[in-house]
Amino acid sequence: MSCLVDLPFEVPLEITSEPYSKEWYASLRAILGSGACQQLGIYAIPEDFLLSVVIPVYNERNTLPKLLDRVREVPIRKEIVLIDDCSQDGTTELLKEYETREWGDPMNEIRVLFHEKNQGKGAAVRTGFAQTKGDAVIIQDADLEYDPAEIPRLLQPIVEGRADVVYGSRFLGDQPHRVLYFWHYLGNKFLTLLS
Structure with a gap:
């Protein structure tokens, strides 16, 4: 399979292997170097790795097709x-x-679950978590507030063994941040005191 990889420079590189496979990563690392690969979020994912994407949905008829794509x-x-x-x-x-459609896509297994009454986003997330079997779980909001294209960057620290949990934030920019627990704790206490 040939994969066209768009990088932040003019000429795309044609790499002839599955994205995120060991061969794909080795090809790009040979061209760009390890440091550039890490900054660009390019890394290898183990062949048996399965990602679970939990998507709680409530009244998202218009965004759902685009989201799923x-x-x-x-x-x-x-x-x-x-x-x-x-x-x-x-x-x-x-x-x-979607539940009955034959997708014919070995990269994506799609399952649909239904609540009989509205229970809120938290309950939908818990329902989804109870049904997952992946090595890592990501919550993707159905309104596309977060870009699914960022999923590989979120997984990188987990796959590389540098983190057990990764949280995304649209406020922190595109560079990794570590939580400073003391200041986080102090800030929460201050906000609790104000409220």
């Missing part, structure tokens, strides 16, 4: 678990169609 495009083997929290806008019917 964007998540499926992430070049990592994954199970996509969609949990409908009793939507009222046609989302449930669309998800029932």
Whole structure:
């Protein structure tokens, strides 16, 4: 399989192996160097790695097709678990169609779960977590507030053994940050005191 990899310079490189495979990573590392690969979020994922993407859904009929396309495009083997929290806008019917569709895509296993009454996002996430079987779990909001293309960058510290948990934030920019526990604790105490 040939994969066109777009990098932040003019000429895309053609790499002839699966994205995130050991061969793919070795090819790019030979061209760019280890440091550049790490900064660009380029790394190898073990062949047997399975990512679970939990997507709580409530009244997202209009964004759901685009969301599912964007998540499926992430070049990592994954199970996509969609949990409908009793939507009222046609989302449930669309998800029932997705549930029965034959996707023919070995990189993406799609499962759909339904709540019979609205229980909130937290309950939908818990329902999804209970049904996952992946090596890592990511929560993807259905409104596309977070870009699924960033998933590989979130996984990198976990796959490389540098972190057990990674949290994404749209406020911190694109560089990794460590939580400073003392200041985090102090800030929370101060905010609790104010409220």
